[in-house]
Amino acid sequence: MFTIIFFSIIFILLNEICCKSNFLTDQISFSKHKKFVKFDNKIPITGGLFIILSFLFLTFSDFNGTQLILFLLIFIIGFFSDVFKNFSPQLRLLLQILICLLFISKSNILIMDTRIDFIDNYFIQFPELSIFFTIFCIIVLINGSNFIDGINLVAVGYFFFLFIGLLFLTEKFNLILDKKIILLLISLLTVVLIMNFMNKTLLGDGGVYFLAFITSFIIIEFVNDNTIVSPYFAITVLWYPCFENLFSIIRKIIFKINVSKPDNIHLHHL
Numbered sequence: 699m700f701t702i703i704f705f706s707i708i709f710i711l712l713n714e715i716c717c718k719s720n721f722l723t724d725q726i727s728f729s730k731h732k733k734f735v736k737f738d739n740k741i742p743i744t745g746g747l748f749i750i751l752s753f754l755f756l757t758f759s760d761f762n763g764t765q766l767i768l769f770l771l772i773f774i775i776g777f778f779s780d781v782f783k784n785f786s787p788q789l790r791l792l793l794q795i796l797i798c799l800l801f802i803s804k805s806n807i808l809i810m811d812t813r814i815d816f817i818d819n820y821f822i823q824f825p826e827l828s829i830f831f832t833i834f835c836i837i838v839l840i841n842g843s844n845f846i847d848g849i850n851l852v853a854v855g856y857f858f859f860l861f862i863g864l865l866f867l868t869e870k871f872n873l874i875l876d877k878k879i880i881l882l883l884i885s886l887l888t889v890v891l892i893m894n895f896m897n898k899t900l901l902g903d904g905g906v907y908f909l910a911f912i913t914s915f916i917i918i919e920f921v922n923d924n925t926i927v928s929p930y931f932a933i934t935v936l937w938y939p940c941f942e943n944l945f946s947i948i949r950k951i952i953f954k955i956n957v958s959k960p961d962n963i964h965l966h967h968l
Contacts, residue, residue, distance in 0.1 A: 706889050709748040716742035743780045745890040746905020768801045772911045776903030798833045836914040842943030843910040857909045858887040874923040
């Protein structure tokens, strides 16, 4: 707890420095979709930076070196997207796929049980299909979560309550879950949630990418380790950001709009 308080103080100081130096700030006065309450138009994009640095420091002994590096790399892709507005979406997608593939190969965390027999049989016969499907699901969640980060509290609040829900179910039904990691993520998100509500920070693409990435593997492992948990539970808790992503792609294809071009016609905007 002391360490989180220490990092929170550093986080607050970093925000002040960013505002005064106009570094890592999002100029959002033009967008009515990015505000929840009144604010200065210089909001530091530091929420994700606070989460990833705190997480890596506090979980150094819980993951192997490769996994920690991949956590950092998925954050850096999003961070570069925040800093360099012309960062190619196609390149970002390719790097996301590569990092997912590397993490799966190092952790062996895969979607193997869908409760649909013929699909599960294919996964057993052709493990490559399971890898492809797992990567597809993670990529959809990462980019769908990024879609819902356009308004304060939505993305941060979504992950916050998701982890609260996992912890509640684990306690109630005596399920297998790494509570240390979940409690840490809840603590870090609590700090960012408060700061985001006060318009003192934004989560940013880096924070969203990391949270969606680690959440994917937490949920997959949660379902795999607890046979009483249905795969449809995973679909239920992850459906909202995935829906935003898939629906947006379908809508843009129908209306012949560039799929990589952002707009404000999403559920959380409407």
